Amino acid sequence: KAHEARRRSFEAAxxxxxxxxxxxxxxxxxxxxxxxxxxxxxxxxxxxxxxxCALPGRTVIWLHVFAASSDVLCVAVSLPVFIxxxxxxxxxxxxxxxxxxxxxxxxxxxxxxxxxxxxxxMPRPLRSGHRxxxxxxxxxxSVWDFALLxxxxxxxxxxxxxxxxxxxLRLVGLYPPGSNPLARRNxxxxxxxxxxxxxxxxxxxQQCGLCRLSVxxxxxxxxxxxxxxxxxxxxxxx
Numbered sequence: 001k002a003h004e005a006r007r008r009s010f011e012a013a014x015x016x017x018x019x020x021x022x023x024x025x026x027x028x029x030x031x032x033x034x035x036x037x038x039x040x041x042x043x044x045x046x047x048x049x050x051x052x053c054a055l056p057g058r059t060v061i062w063l064h065v066f067a068a069s070s071d072v073l074c075v076a077v078s079l080p081v082f083i084x085x086x087x088x089x090x091x092x093x094x095x096x097x098x099x100x101x102x103x104x105x106x107x108x109x110x111x112x113x114x115x116x117x118x119x120x121x122m123p124r125p126l127r128s129g130h131r132x133x134x135x136x137x138x139x140x141x142s143v144w145d146f147a148l149l150x151x152x153x154x155x156x157x158x159x160x161x162x163x164x165x166x167x168x169l170r171l172v173g174l175y176p177p178g179s180n181p182l183a184r185r186n187x188x189x190x191x192x193x194x195x196x197x198x199x200x201x202x203x204x205x206q207q208c209g210l211c212r213l214s215v216x217x218x219x220x221x222x223x224x225x226x227x228x229x230x231x232x233x234x235x236x237x238x
Contacts, residue, residue, distance in 0.1 A: 010182070017172045017181035021086045024168040032082040032161035038154045039071045042147060049143050056144045059120060063113045064144050067151045070106045074155055077102055078162060086174050094177045096169065097198045100162050104195050107155040114152050117145075163195065176200065 046068050056064050077099050080090050090096055166175065170190045173181035176199050193202045 013181045017174050018086055021169055021172045021174055024172065025086070025165050028161045028164040028168070029082050029085070032078065032158060032165065035154050035158040035161060036075055036079060036082065039075050039151070039158070042150055042154065043068065043071050043075070045143075046147055049147070053143055056142070060117055063117050064148060066113055067110055067148050070110055070155065071151055074103055074106055074158055078158055081162065081165065086169055091169065091175055092177055094175075094198075096166055096175055097194065100159075100166050100194075101196055103155070103159040103162050107152070107159045110152050110155050114148055117148060166194070170194075170199070 046064075055061060080088055081096065081099055084090065090099065167187075167190050169175040170179075171185050171187070173179045173183055173185065191202050191206075193205070197205070
């Protein structure tokens with residue numbers, strides 16, 4: 001009877017955690033869906049531009065190919081997260097952390113592609129006899145350039161929404177799988193290192209004394225990231 005009572009109590013807490021997660025992640029989910037829709041529309045616009053407009057030059061076309069591929073990848077991996085919700089297979093199988101890391105990595109690489117494009121791209125020469133505002137804008141910035149810029153911002157928005165969604169699930173005890181929804185957590189329990197590592201890996205690093213995030217207790221001042229050795233002696237501060 002005691003075991004049955006504990007099981008019922010845990011199931012009730014789990015249902016309450018899912019209901020709470022649905023309320024807390026409503027804004028992040030809505031904004032994530034908008035970002036996914038934006039990336040989908042952007043992919044269609046790229047397909048139309050490739051059919052009816054001039055293609056980018058050979059020196060930069062691979063940048064646009066990578067950006068287009070990254071947009072499709074971001075939509076494919078994030079769509080199940082924001083459509084199904086906290087009861088989906090992505091959360092139950094522990095794949096949400098990998099999805100978050102992939103989105104952040106793709107966004108960072110896409111930013112690098114944009115910076116590289118700004119370094120190597122050259123404005124197209126204007127045709128003789130044409131000096132209208134439209135021609136001038138097309139000579140300086142093409143539809144492919146706007147698409148690359150939009151890709152970067154939409155992927156950053158999607159990564160931010162996924163992090164907010166991930167953080168709320170961590171706080172209510174639904175991620176990683178097997179977490180206790182009855183345990184009380186605060187925002188300090190969710191480390192920024194989880195953008196690149198699973199919670200178990202971050203906990204192992206903290207136990208080994210590899211890294212910790214120092215936040216002032218008074219709530220004032222800047223947070224400091226301190227890298228320490230295994231003997232807990234500070235090596236340097238960031």
